[in-house]
Structures are given as structure tokens and as C-alpha cells.
Amino acid sequence: MVSPPESTLALYGAQLRRSNGAALLALHEWQLVGGRGDWLAQWQKRIPRVAAIVGAAQVTAASEAAGNVPEALEDTGFPERQLAVVEPKRFAGWTEHAPLLVVLSSPVIKARMASGSEDEMLAAGGRWLERMVSTLVADAGRAASGVQIAATEDTGWVRYEPAPYCQRCAPLVGKWFRHSQGFQRHPQCPAVHRPASRREPPRGYASRPDPDQVKDLTEAQKKALADGADLFKVVNSHRHKRMEPAGIGNVNRRGTPAWIYAQAGDDRAAAVRLFRQFGYLK
Numbered sequence: 001m002v003s004p005p006e007s008t009l010a011l012y013g014a015q016l017r018r019s020n021g022a023a024l025l026a027l028h029e030w031q032l033v034g035g036r037g038d039w040l041a042q043w044q045k046r047i048p049r050v051a052a053i054v055g056a057a058q059v060t061a062a063s064e065a066a067g068n069v070p071e072a073l074e075d076t077g078f079p080e081r082q083l084a085v086v087e088p089k090r091f092a093g094w095t096e097h098a099p100l101l102v103v104l105s106s107p108v109i110k111a112r113m114a115s116g117s118e119d120e121m122l123a124a125g126g127r128w129l130e131r132m133v134s135t136l137v138a139d140a141g142r143a144a145s146g147v148q149i150a151a152t153e154d155t156g157w158v159r160y161e162p163a164p165y166c167q168r169c170a171p172l173v174g175k176w177f178r179h180s181q182g183f184q185r186h187p188q189c190p191a192v193h194r195p196a197s198r199r200e201p202p203r204g205y206a207s208r209p210d211p212d213q214v215k216d217l218t219e220a221q222k223k224a225l226a227d228g229a230d231l232f233k234v235v236n237s238h239r240h241k242r243m244e245p246a247g248i249g250n251v252n253r254r255g256t257p258a259w260i261y262a263q264a265g266d267d268r269a270a271a272v273r274l275f276r277q278f279g280y281l282k
């Protein structure tokens with residue numbers, strides 16, 4: 001595995017702290033729910049505060065991630081010209097589907113559906129909330145770096161996350177993607193974009209993970225590898241849900257990044273125009 005630029009490592013750490021920090025603050029609010037009284041009514045009073053926590057973390061994550069793009073390109077020795085700059089505030093309240101306030105009420109449903117004692121039910125809701133908040137913040141960062149990459153001449157990206165990988169992510173590591181290709185995120189694996197100029201030789205990033213860097217291989221898969229099978233064939237034939245590009249909104253809903261990528265295709269100027277029109281770029 002080729003090591004990525006310092007600035008990408010730093011971004012990875014910062015985004016992880018950002019999303020975990022927001023998740024923890026949200027969890028503290030959740031822990032005030034319980035005892036007598038309706039959980040939903042109690043939680044609804046806290047939701048505006050939680051929405052503010054999430055929104056602030058999303059704006060910071062977006063700003064850090066977008067700001068990392070020129071820096072990471074500089075680090076590789078192949079800087080590229082920025083055509084426009086991301087507007088981080090656009091990522092406050094960023095969600096994939098439903099509005100943030102609706103999304104944030106879901107832990108109550110999770111808690112009510114959970115089994116066990118009241119405390120166990122509330123704990124299940126809390127775990128759900130933590131995962132959800134951390135994904136919302138990480139998504140805002142990834143969406144913003146995707147937009148900044150689109151708004152940078154001749155730039156695409158390579159997926160970065162540290163080893164060991166899960167077998168769904170392993171085949172994506174070290175692969176170059178065009179700016180218009182959405183990030184296939186895996187909620188428990190907080191990978192980030194490593195921006196890469198078209199001019200950068202692939203030896204700077206292209207790599208295939210070793211089998212011992214894949215953490216969740218089954219015994220049967222390990223045996224197949226020991227018998228000489230190809231790692232990617234082994235992980236791709238495993239029965240798991242294919243990852244779709246995520247965190248960039250519904251492709252059918254006008255104005256989402258997914259919709260913009262679909263409209264503009266490989267035409268970077270068209271993507272920049274649309275991103276600007278919908279407020280993602282200043």
C-alpha cells in the first residue's frame with residue numbers, strides 16, 4: 001500500500017474526530033430522555049439542540065474536507081487550478097433523504113422497537129443515534145470534498161482509509177475515480193477522498209491490498225486464497241450487499257449532488273455551473 005499524502009492522513013483523523021465528537025454530544029442529549037413521560041415528547045424538546053450540534057459539525061467537516069483538496073494535490077506534486085470554492089454552510093442540515101429534524105426523531109422509534117428493559121431499549125436508541133450522527137457529519141465532509149474535486153481542473157480522487165479493510169471496501173482502495181463518480185460509503189468505515197490529479201502517475205496511489213489487510217475474511221475465503229485464488233474474485237463473489245454511491249442525495253431529486261453528477265456527466269464546467277446554481281459553490 002502506497003502511503004497517502006500527510007494532509008490526507010490529517011484529514012482522515014480530523015473527520016473521524018469531528019463525526020465521533022458530534023455523535024457523543026448528541027448521545028449526551030439522548031441520555032437525558034427516560035423515566036416517566038413520553039420519550040418522543042422529551043426527545044422532541046432536545047432535537048433543535050441536537051440539530052444545531054449536527055449542523056455545526058457538518059459545516060466544519062465540509063470546510064475541512066473542501067480545504068484539504070488543494071493541499072492534498074500540492075502534497076502529491078500535481079497541484080491543479082480551482083474553478084470555484086465550496087460554500088461550507090450549504091452542508092448544514094445535510095441528509096441523504098428526509099429532512100434533518102425528521103431523521104433525528106428516529107432514535108425514539110428504534111428504542112421503542114428494541115427488546116429488553118427500558119434501559120436496554122433506550123441504549124439501543126442511543127447507539128442508533130450515535131451511528132446516524134457520525135454518518136451525517138462524515139457524509140457532509142465527503143460530499144463537500146466531492147464538490148471541491150469537481151470544481152478543480154483535471155482532478156479525480158482515490159479512496160483512502162487505513163488498513164485493515166473490510167472486504168466490501170478492500171476492492172475500492174487505491175482505485176482512481178472520476179470527479180463525477182459518487183463515493184460508495186460504508187457507514188462503519190469512515191473512508192475519505194484522496195484528491196488526485198489526472199497528471200499524477202498511478203504509482204503514487206494505485207495498490208491492491210494484501211489478503212492479510214482484509215479483516216473479515218471467512219475461513220472458506222482464507223482457504224481459497226491459500227489455494228491461490230485471486231483476492232478480488234474471492235471478496236466479490238461473497239454474498240454481501242453491493243455498495244451504492246451514498247451521502248450525495250437522491251439522483252432523481254433536482255439539485256442534489258447525485259442529480260448534478262448525473263446531469264453533467266463528465267462535463268466539469270457543466271457540473272460547476274450547476275453546483276454554483278444550487279449554492280454548493282461560491
Ligand SMILES: [Zn+2]
Nearest residue numbers: 166169186189
Ligand atoms: Zn467497509
